[in-house]
Amino acid sequence: MKPAEQDYVDLTDAQKKARRSRSVALGLALAALVVIFYVTTLVKFGPAILDRSF
Protein backbone atom coordinates (compact mmCIF):
# COMPACT_ATOMS: atom_id res chain seq x y z
CA MET A 1 0.00 0.00 0.00
CA LYS A 2 1.33 3.42 -0.95
CA PRO A 3 1.75 5.83 2.00
CA ALA A 4 -0.77 8.29 0.60
CA GLU A 5 -3.50 5.65 0.69
CA GLN A 6 -3.07 5.23 4.44
CA ASP A 7 -4.53 8.64 5.03
CA TYR A 8 -8.13 8.56 6.14
CA VAL A 9 -8.88 12.07 5.05
CA ASP A 10 -7.66 13.82 1.95
CA LEU A 11 -7.20 17.47 2.79
CA THR A 12 -8.23 20.03 0.24
CA ASP A 13 -5.60 22.50 -0.91
CA ALA A 14 -7.18 25.23 1.20
CA GLN A 15 -7.04 23.02 4.28
CA LYS A 16 -3.40 22.11 3.64
CA LYS A 17 -2.54 25.76 3.22
CA ALA A 18 -4.38 26.71 6.40
CA ARG A 19 -2.70 23.88 8.33
CA ARG A 20 0.71 25.04 7.15
CA SER A 21 -0.09 28.61 8.18
CA ARG A 22 -1.11 27.41 11.68
CA SER A 23 1.97 25.21 11.98
CA VAL A 24 4.32 28.04 11.05
CA ALA A 25 2.63 30.39 13.53
CA LEU A 26 2.85 27.78 16.32
CA GLY A 27 6.50 27.16 15.53
CA LEU A 28 7.30 30.85 15.64
CA ALA A 29 5.38 31.30 18.91
CA LEU A 30 7.30 28.44 20.53
CA ALA A 31 10.62 29.77 19.26
CA ALA A 32 9.72 33.21 20.65
CA LEU A 33 8.97 31.66 24.06
CA VAL A 34 12.39 29.97 24.08
CA VAL A 35 14.11 33.28 23.29
CA ILE A 36 12.00 35.20 25.85
CA PHE A 37 12.76 32.82 28.72
CA TYR A 38 16.42 32.46 27.75
CA VAL A 39 17.06 36.20 27.59
CA THR A 40 14.89 36.87 30.68
CA THR A 41 17.04 34.42 32.65
CA LEU A 42 20.19 36.22 31.56
CA VAL A 43 18.72 39.64 32.30
CA LYS A 44 17.41 38.62 35.74
CA PHE A 45 20.51 36.80 36.94
CA GLY A 46 23.15 38.56 34.87
CA PRO A 47 26.71 37.35 35.31
CA ALA A 48 25.71 36.04 38.74
CA ILE A 49 24.15 33.02 37.07
CA LEU A 50 27.65 31.53 36.88
CA ASP A 51 28.59 32.78 40.33
CA ARG A 52 27.03 30.29 42.71
CA SER A 53 27.79 27.04 44.42
CA PHE A 54 26.27 23.88 43.01
Next chain:
Amino acid sequence: MALVDTRHIDASDVSVIEATAGDFVALLKPRVMSLVVFTAFVGLAIAPVWPNPFIAVISILAIAVGAGASGALNMWYDADIDRVMARTAGRPIPAGRVRAADALTFGMVLSVFSVITLGLVANWLAAAMLAFTIFFYVVVYTMWLKRSTPQNIVIGGAAGAFPPMIGWTAATGTIGLESVILFLIIFLWTPPHFWALALFSQTDYGKAGIPMLPNVAGEATTRRQIFGYALLVAIAGVLPWAFGFASIVYGAAALALGLGFVWYAYGVLASTDSRPAKALFGYSLLYLFAIFALVLADSIVLRSFA
Protein backbone atom coordinates in the same frame (compact mmCIF):
# COMPACT_ATOMS: atom_id res chain seq x y z
CA MET B 1 -6.55 -6.15 6.36
CA ALA B 2 -9.15 -3.45 6.39
CA LEU B 3 -12.34 -3.62 8.40
CA VAL B 4 -14.00 -1.12 6.15
CA ASP B 5 -14.01 -1.08 2.40
CA THR B 6 -13.28 2.58 1.89
CA ARG B 7 -10.50 4.14 3.89
CA HIS B 8 -10.68 7.41 2.05
CA ILE B 9 -13.02 10.11 3.21
CA ASP B 10 -13.39 13.26 1.26
CA ALA B 11 -12.41 16.26 3.37
CA SER B 12 -15.57 18.10 2.43
CA ASP B 13 -17.62 15.46 4.30
CA VAL B 14 -15.89 15.89 7.64
CA SER B 15 -15.10 18.79 9.88
CA VAL B 16 -11.56 19.87 9.09
CA ILE B 17 -10.93 23.51 9.85
CA GLU B 18 -9.61 25.92 7.28
CA ALA B 19 -8.61 28.50 9.89
CA THR B 20 -5.35 30.22 9.06
CA ALA B 21 -3.05 31.80 11.62
CA GLY B 22 -4.62 35.11 10.59
CA ASP B 23 -8.05 33.93 11.78
CA PHE B 24 -6.59 33.18 15.20
CA VAL B 25 -4.93 36.60 15.24
CA ALA B 26 -8.34 38.12 14.48
CA LEU B 27 -9.67 36.40 17.64
CA LEU B 28 -7.25 38.56 19.64
CA LYS B 29 -9.02 41.78 18.52
CA PRO B 30 -5.82 43.42 17.21
CA ARG B 31 -7.29 46.93 17.19
CA VAL B 32 -8.24 46.76 20.86
CA MET B 33 -4.81 45.24 21.50
CA SER B 34 -3.05 48.22 19.90
CA LEU B 35 -4.78 50.55 22.38
CA VAL B 36 -3.84 48.19 25.23
CA VAL B 37 -0.19 48.16 24.11
CA PHE B 38 -0.12 51.94 23.94
CA THR B 39 -1.80 52.63 27.31
CA ALA B 40 0.17 49.88 29.09
CA PHE B 41 3.37 51.32 27.65
CA VAL B 42 2.50 54.81 28.93
CA GLY B 43 1.76 53.39 32.41
CA LEU B 44 5.10 51.62 32.40
CA ALA B 45 7.07 54.52 30.95
CA ILE B 46 5.88 57.16 33.44
CA ALA B 47 6.69 54.91 36.42
CA PRO B 48 9.46 56.29 38.68
CA VAL B 49 11.64 53.24 38.08
CA TRP B 50 12.37 51.87 34.65
CA PRO B 51 12.86 48.17 34.27
CA ASN B 52 15.42 46.62 31.94
CA PRO B 53 14.25 47.40 28.35
CA PHE B 54 13.87 43.72 27.51
CA ILE B 55 11.76 43.13 30.63
CA ALA B 56 9.68 46.18 29.67
CA VAL B 57 9.04 44.95 26.12
CA ILE B 58 8.11 41.42 27.25
CA SER B 59 5.87 42.83 30.00
CA ILE B 60 3.95 44.89 27.43
CA LEU B 61 3.79 41.84 25.14
CA ALA B 62 2.39 39.70 27.97
CA ILE B 63 -0.23 42.33 28.82
CA ALA B 64 -1.17 42.56 25.12
CA VAL B 65 -1.46 38.78 24.75
CA GLY B 66 -3.53 38.61 27.95
CA ALA B 67 -5.87 41.27 26.55
CA GLY B 68 -5.99 39.36 23.26
CA ALA B 69 -6.80 36.14 25.09
CA SER B 70 -9.74 37.80 26.81
CA GLY B 71 -10.87 38.98 23.35
CA ALA B 72 -10.78 35.38 22.09
CA LEU B 73 -12.77 34.17 25.11
CA ASN B 74 -15.24 37.01 24.55
CA MET B 75 -15.71 35.93 20.92
CA TRP B 76 -16.13 32.31 22.02
CA TYR B 77 -18.91 33.22 24.48
CA ASP B 78 -20.56 35.84 22.27
CA ALA B 79 -20.58 33.91 18.97
CA ASP B 80 -24.39 33.66 19.12
CA ILE B 81 -24.96 37.40 19.33
CA ASP B 82 -22.03 38.28 17.05
CA ARG B 83 -23.78 36.25 14.34
CA VAL B 84 -26.80 38.55 14.51
CA MET B 85 -25.04 41.92 14.32
CA ALA B 86 -23.68 43.24 11.02
CA ARG B 87 -20.59 44.77 12.69
CA THR B 88 -19.52 41.41 14.17
CA ALA B 89 -20.98 38.79 11.79
CA GLY B 90 -17.66 38.54 9.95
CA ARG B 91 -15.71 37.52 13.08
CA PRO B 92 -13.94 34.14 12.77
CA ILE B 93 -16.46 32.04 14.74
CA PRO B 94 -19.77 33.35 13.31
CA ALA B 95 -18.20 33.32 9.83
CA GLY B 96 -17.43 29.61 10.34
CA ARG B 97 -13.65 29.86 9.95
CA VAL B 98 -12.79 28.94 13.55
CA ARG B 99 -14.65 26.40 15.71
CA ALA B 100 -15.96 27.77 19.00
CA ALA B 101 -14.16 25.07 20.99
CA ASP B 102 -10.86 25.96 19.33
CA ALA B 103 -11.32 29.63 20.25
CA LEU B 104 -12.01 28.60 23.86
CA THR B 105 -8.83 26.51 24.01
CA PHE B 106 -6.82 29.23 22.30
CA GLY B 107 -8.08 31.89 24.73
CA MET B 108 -7.49 29.75 27.82
CA VAL B 109 -3.96 28.72 26.80
CA LEU B 110 -2.95 32.30 25.99
CA SER B 111 -4.49 33.57 29.25
CA VAL B 112 -2.44 31.14 31.31
CA PHE B 113 0.76 31.72 29.34
CA SER B 114 0.48 35.52 29.42
CA VAL B 115 -0.15 35.64 33.18
CA ILE B 116 2.69 33.22 34.00
CA THR B 117 5.08 35.03 31.64
CA LEU B 118 4.28 38.42 33.18
CA GLY B 119 4.77 36.96 36.66
CA LEU B 120 8.14 35.48 35.76
CA VAL B 121 9.57 38.42 33.81
CA ALA B 122 8.05 41.31 35.85
CA ASN B 123 6.36 40.52 39.16
CA TRP B 124 3.41 38.57 40.52
CA LEU B 125 1.35 41.61 41.53
CA ALA B 126 1.28 42.69 37.87
CA ALA B 127 0.49 39.10 36.86
CA ALA B 128 -2.36 38.92 39.38
CA MET B 129 -3.78 42.18 38.00
CA LEU B 130 -3.60 40.80 34.45
CA ALA B 131 -5.39 37.62 35.57
CA PHE B 132 -8.04 39.72 37.30
CA THR B 133 -8.47 41.85 34.14
CA ILE B 134 -9.04 38.76 32.00
CA PHE B 135 -11.49 37.38 34.57
CA PHE B 136 -13.28 40.72 34.79
CA TYR B 137 -13.64 41.10 31.01
CA VAL B 138 -14.67 37.51 30.30
CA VAL B 139 -16.78 36.57 33.33
CA VAL B 140 -18.02 39.83 34.85
CA TYR B 141 -18.50 41.80 31.62
CA THR B 142 -19.07 39.26 28.83
CA MET B 143 -20.93 36.51 30.67
CA TRP B 144 -22.80 38.54 33.23
CA LEU B 145 -23.23 42.29 32.67
CA LYS B 146 -23.30 42.59 28.88
CA ARG B 147 -26.60 40.74 28.45
CA SER B 148 -28.26 41.81 31.68
CA THR B 149 -27.88 45.54 32.32
CA PRO B 150 -27.61 48.79 30.33
CA GLN B 151 -24.81 49.72 32.76
CA ASN B 152 -22.79 46.87 31.16
CA ILE B 153 -20.07 49.03 29.67
CA VAL B 154 -19.87 51.40 32.64
CA ILE B 155 -18.69 48.61 34.94
CA GLY B 156 -17.13 46.51 32.17
CA GLY B 157 -15.07 49.51 31.13
CA ALA B 158 -12.82 48.78 34.11
CA ALA B 159 -11.34 45.86 32.17
CA GLY B 160 -10.15 48.18 29.41
CA ALA B 161 -8.84 50.66 31.97
CA PHE B 162 -6.52 48.27 33.79
CA PRO B 163 -3.64 48.02 31.23
CA PRO B 164 -1.85 51.28 32.21
CA MET B 165 -2.09 50.21 35.86
CA ILE B 166 -0.60 46.82 35.02
CA GLY B 167 2.19 48.53 33.06
CA TRP B 168 2.97 50.73 36.05
CA THR B 169 2.92 47.75 38.41
CA ALA B 170 5.13 45.71 36.06
CA ALA B 171 7.74 48.46 36.44
CA THR B 172 7.38 49.27 40.15
CA GLY B 173 5.83 46.24 41.83
CA THR B 174 3.33 48.57 43.52
CA ILE B 175 0.10 50.43 42.75
CA GLY B 176 0.56 54.19 42.51
CA LEU B 177 -1.83 57.13 42.52
CA GLU B 178 -0.57 58.09 39.05
CA SER B 179 -1.59 54.75 37.60
CA VAL B 180 -4.99 54.90 39.33
CA ILE B 181 -5.61 58.27 37.65
CA LEU B 182 -4.75 56.79 34.24
CA PHE B 183 -7.22 54.02 35.07
CA LEU B 184 -9.84 56.61 35.95
CA ILE B 185 -9.40 58.47 32.64
CA ILE B 186 -10.08 55.34 30.55
CA PHE B 187 -12.81 54.16 32.92
CA LEU B 188 -14.77 57.42 32.56
CA TRP B 189 -14.02 57.64 28.83
CA THR B 190 -15.50 54.23 28.03
CA PRO B 191 -19.24 54.93 28.52
CA PRO B 192 -19.50 58.02 26.26
CA HIS B 193 -17.28 56.29 23.68
CA PHE B 194 -19.46 53.16 23.45
CA TRP B 195 -22.79 54.93 23.87
CA ALA B 196 -21.86 57.17 20.93
CA LEU B 197 -21.23 53.97 18.95
CA ALA B 198 -24.51 52.52 20.22
CA LEU B 199 -26.42 55.63 19.10
CA PHE B 200 -25.56 55.01 15.47
CA SER B 201 -25.63 51.21 15.55
CA GLN B 202 -28.62 50.92 17.87
CA THR B 203 -30.79 48.68 15.70
CA ASP B 204 -28.07 46.03 15.72
CA TYR B 205 -27.77 45.80 19.52
CA GLY B 206 -31.55 45.60 19.79
CA LYS B 207 -31.67 42.75 17.26
CA ALA B 208 -29.12 40.80 19.29
CA GLY B 209 -31.02 41.42 22.53
CA ILE B 210 -28.19 43.33 24.21
CA PRO B 211 -29.51 45.95 26.64
CA MET B 212 -27.43 48.92 25.47
CA LEU B 213 -28.56 52.18 27.03
CA PRO B 214 -30.18 53.69 23.89
CA ASN B 215 -32.52 50.75 23.28
CA VAL B 216 -33.42 50.33 26.97
CA ALA B 217 -33.55 53.82 28.46
CA GLY B 218 -34.07 55.70 25.21
CA GLU B 219 -31.97 58.06 23.14
CA ALA B 220 -32.66 61.20 25.18
CA THR B 221 -31.39 59.60 28.39
CA THR B 222 -28.34 58.28 26.55
CA ARG B 223 -27.51 61.73 25.19
CA ARG B 224 -27.77 63.23 28.69
CA GLN B 225 -25.59 60.49 30.18
CA ILE B 226 -22.98 60.96 27.43
CA PHE B 227 -22.83 64.65 28.26
CA GLY B 228 -22.51 63.95 31.98
CA TYR B 229 -19.66 61.50 31.46
CA ALA B 230 -17.98 63.93 29.04
CA LEU B 231 -17.78 66.46 31.90
CA LEU B 232 -16.24 63.80 34.16
CA VAL B 233 -13.73 62.80 31.45
CA ALA B 234 -12.70 66.43 31.01
CA ILE B 235 -12.08 66.71 34.77
CA ALA B 236 -10.23 63.39 34.97
CA GLY B 237 -8.02 64.48 32.08
CA VAL B 238 -6.50 67.35 34.07
CA LEU B 239 -6.00 65.30 37.27
CA PRO B 240 -2.38 64.36 36.36
CA TRP B 241 -1.57 68.07 36.54
CA ALA B 242 -3.75 68.66 39.63
CA PHE B 243 -1.95 65.88 41.50
CA GLY B 244 1.40 67.28 40.49
CA PHE B 245 2.87 64.60 38.26
CA ALA B 246 2.33 66.48 35.01
CA SER B 247 3.28 70.03 34.06
CA ILE B 248 1.02 73.05 33.57
CA VAL B 249 1.61 72.65 29.82
CA TYR B 250 0.04 69.21 30.03
CA GLY B 251 -2.76 70.62 32.18
CA ALA B 252 -3.59 73.31 29.62
CA ALA B 253 -3.53 70.86 26.70
CA ALA B 254 -5.66 68.33 28.61
CA LEU B 255 -8.14 71.05 29.50
CA ALA B 256 -8.42 72.06 25.83
CA LEU B 257 -8.90 68.43 24.76
CA GLY B 258 -11.47 67.95 27.54
CA LEU B 259 -13.41 71.04 26.46
CA GLY B 260 -13.38 69.58 22.94
CA PHE B 261 -14.86 66.37 24.35
CA VAL B 262 -17.59 68.33 26.15
CA TRP B 263 -18.25 70.33 22.95
CA TYR B 264 -18.74 67.18 20.86
CA ALA B 265 -20.88 65.66 23.62
CA TYR B 266 -23.00 68.82 23.66
CA GLY B 267 -23.47 68.34 19.91
CA VAL B 268 -24.85 64.88 20.68
CA LEU B 269 -27.07 66.27 23.47
CA ALA B 270 -28.51 69.03 21.32
CA SER B 271 -29.28 66.88 18.28
CA THR B 272 -31.56 64.02 17.38
CA ASP B 273 -29.76 62.50 14.41
CA SER B 274 -26.78 60.17 14.50
CA ARG B 275 -24.14 62.37 12.86
CA PRO B 276 -22.91 64.13 16.05
CA ALA B 277 -22.67 60.69 17.72
CA LYS B 278 -20.38 59.51 14.94
CA ALA B 279 -18.30 62.66 15.30
CA LEU B 280 -18.02 62.16 19.07
CA PHE B 281 -17.03 58.53 18.58
CA GLY B 282 -14.19 59.58 16.28
CA TYR B 283 -13.12 62.42 18.58
CA SER B 284 -13.15 60.16 21.65
CA LEU B 285 -10.57 57.85 20.04
CA LEU B 286 -8.40 60.84 19.21
CA TYR B 287 -8.87 62.22 22.73
CA LEU B 288 -7.69 59.09 24.50
CA PHE B 289 -4.69 58.73 22.24
CA ALA B 290 -3.77 62.41 22.65
CA ILE B 291 -4.13 62.41 26.45
CA PHE B 292 -1.90 59.38 26.87
CA ALA B 293 0.63 60.66 24.34
CA LEU B 294 0.72 63.95 26.28
CA VAL B 295 1.17 62.21 29.65
CA LEU B 296 4.07 60.29 28.13
CA ALA B 297 5.70 63.29 26.41
CA ASP B 298 5.26 65.43 29.51
CA SER B 299 6.85 62.80 31.72
CA ILE B 300 9.83 62.46 29.36
CA VAL B 301 10.34 66.24 29.22
CA LEU B 302 9.99 66.67 33.01
CA ARG B 303 12.56 63.92 33.57
CA SER B 304 15.09 65.33 31.16
CA PHE B 305 14.91 68.72 32.90
CA ALA B 306 14.80 67.36 36.42
